Amino acid sequence: MPNYRDNTVSIVKCSEYHEFEAVKRAVKEAVELLGGFESVISPGDTVLLKPNFICAADYRTGATTNPNVIFAVADLCREVGAREIIIGEGAAVGNDTDKVFDELGIRERAEKHNCRLVNFHKDEYVYVMNPLAKIFKRIRIPRTFMESNVVINIPVMKTHDALAVTLGLKNMKGLIHTSDKKRFHKWGLAQTVVDLGHLALPELTIVDGTVALEGMGPVVGEPVGLGLLMASADTVAADRVSMEIMGFELEEVDYIKLAGEQGLGCTDLDEIKVVGEKLETVKRKFKRLSLDQELLKEMNINVMACDACSGCNNAINSYLYGLSINGQLGKLKDSTLVYGQNPVIEGEDGRKIIRLGMCTRNMPNAEGLYVPGCPPHPNHIDDFLQGHGLDRE
Numbered sequence: 001m002p003n004y005r006d007n008t009v010s011i012v013k014c015s016e017y018h019e020f021e022a023v024k025r026a027v028k029e030a031v032e033l034l035g036g037f038e039s040v041i042s043p044g045d046t047v048l049l050k051p052n053f054i055c056a057a058d059y060r061t062g063a064t065t066n067p068n069v070i071f072a073v074a075d076l077c078r079e080v081g082a083r084e085i086i087i088g089e090g091a092a093v094g095n096d097t098d099k100v101f102d103e104l105g106i107r108e109r110a111e112k113h114n115c116r117l118v119n120f121h122k123d124e125y126v127y128v129m130n131p132l133a134k135i136f137k138r139i140r141i142p143r144t145f146m147e148s149n150v151v152i153n154i155p156v157m158k159t160h161d162a163l164a165v166t167l168g169l170k171n172m173k174g175l176i177h178t179s180d181k182k183r184f185h186k187w188g189l190a191q192t193v194v195d196l197g198h199l200a201l202p203e204l205t206i207v208d209g210t211v212a213l214e215g216m217g218p219v220v221g222e223p224v225g226l227g228l229l230m231a232s233a234d235t236v237a238a239d240r241v242s243m244e245i246m247g248f249e250l251e252e253v254d255y256i257k258l259a260g261e262q263g264l265g266c267t268d269l270d271e272i273k274v275v276g277e278k279l280e281t282v283k284r285k286f287k288r289l290s291l292d293q294e295l296l297k298e299m300n301i302n303v304m305a306c307d308a309c310s311g312c313n314n315a316i317n318s319y320l321y322g323l324s325i326n327g328q329l330g331k332l333k334d335s336t337l338v339y340g341q342n343p344v345i346e347g348e349d350g351r352k353i354i355r356l357g358m359c360t361r362n363m364p365n366a367e368g369l370y371v372p373g374c375p376p377h378p379n380h381i382d383d384f385l386q387g388h389g390l391d392r393e
């Protein structure tokens with residue numbers, strides 16, 4: 001399908017990423033290589049910046065966008081005449097966006113940089129038709145998004161246990177209503193993220209690779225001080241170049257492949273024009289999530305993912321990985337963990353049964369302990385099990 005966006009992607013080094021002025025110079029350079037902020041913003045525009053504030057983890061962990069990048073973009077937008085700069089986010093299910101703004105110090109800095117914060121979860125949502133979508137033809141979108149003249153997407157570069165990587169396209173999921181976020185997990189995350197792209201592609205995407213995240217993304221992996229920024233008007237091309245830097249093949253990342261096939265942007269590296277740093281010189285292979293299956297076997301822990309959508313896969317893998325790296329898997333010795341949309345348990349006599357997630361609430365032969373949530377949050381699973389004394393070795 002034709003792609004009408006300019007698929008040039010700039011790559012710029014930003015090694016002093018804790019220093020605001022150095023970051024601002026790097027952001028400016030990355031966008032100047034594409035024609036400058038003035039090519040995107042007209043005087044008087046309202047500009048919406050969409051960072052990744054999934055939770056209240058500091059950017060040094062790699063889980064959230066570096067605020068230096070966000071406020072550098074804000075200042076540079078203002079310098080070319082933007083009238084109002086809004087920073088909008090709807091944190092992940094189970095996180096309070098206002099608290100995230102507070103705990104990350106975003107509210108304080110927003111005042112200094114004269115930016116308005118919008119918690120999408122408290123914004124007015126308007127139904128918008130999405131005729132190009134394959135799964136949903138109508139969805140709620142925050143009014144602030146609909147009324148902004150320009151949207152600049154500022155995701156952080158991360159691995160993701162359900163989608164392999166999370167970059168620009170996936171970052172727009174922060175826009176939608178919490179109950180639609182849960183539905184995305186039910187309906188199939190890859191195609192729903194692409195469907196959302198048909199409706200909500202930003203004018204500019206700046207991938208924050210200053211402190212990226214590898215391993216068990218999107219929250220509890222290991223930070224990578226990569227010191228890079230990637231920018232493009234074509235979000236898909238920015239994602240394609242970023243995942244190439246991380247060492248992921250297109251075949252490994254369904255939603256970016258689908259986005260290319262469905263005309264959202266360019267995924268062909270031979271067609272994408274890379275400017276600034278050479279792609280070959282900045283590659284750095286990212287670690288993938290790897291649960292130690294041998295250790296699970298040794299502990300006699302049986303994990304039954306019964307048609308689970310990515311929400312539960314994500315949450316439960318995170319939970320198990322967290323226990324494993326902290327040497328606490330013994331808590332679950334001789335247990336069966338069951339989750340997913342068609343949960344079944346057979347021949348598990350004498351074992352501790354732990355049912356995880358809303359789909360297991362009324363499952364056939366329901367027994368054992370039920371941990372609610374859709375998906376259950378990894379931290380809540382641990383708290384819940386501790387509360388019920390099922391975590392003792």
Ligand code: SF4
Nearest residue numbers: 311312357358359374
């Ligand atoms: S409980 Fe888990 S498997 Fe069920 S709909 Fe929610 S995220 Fe999906």
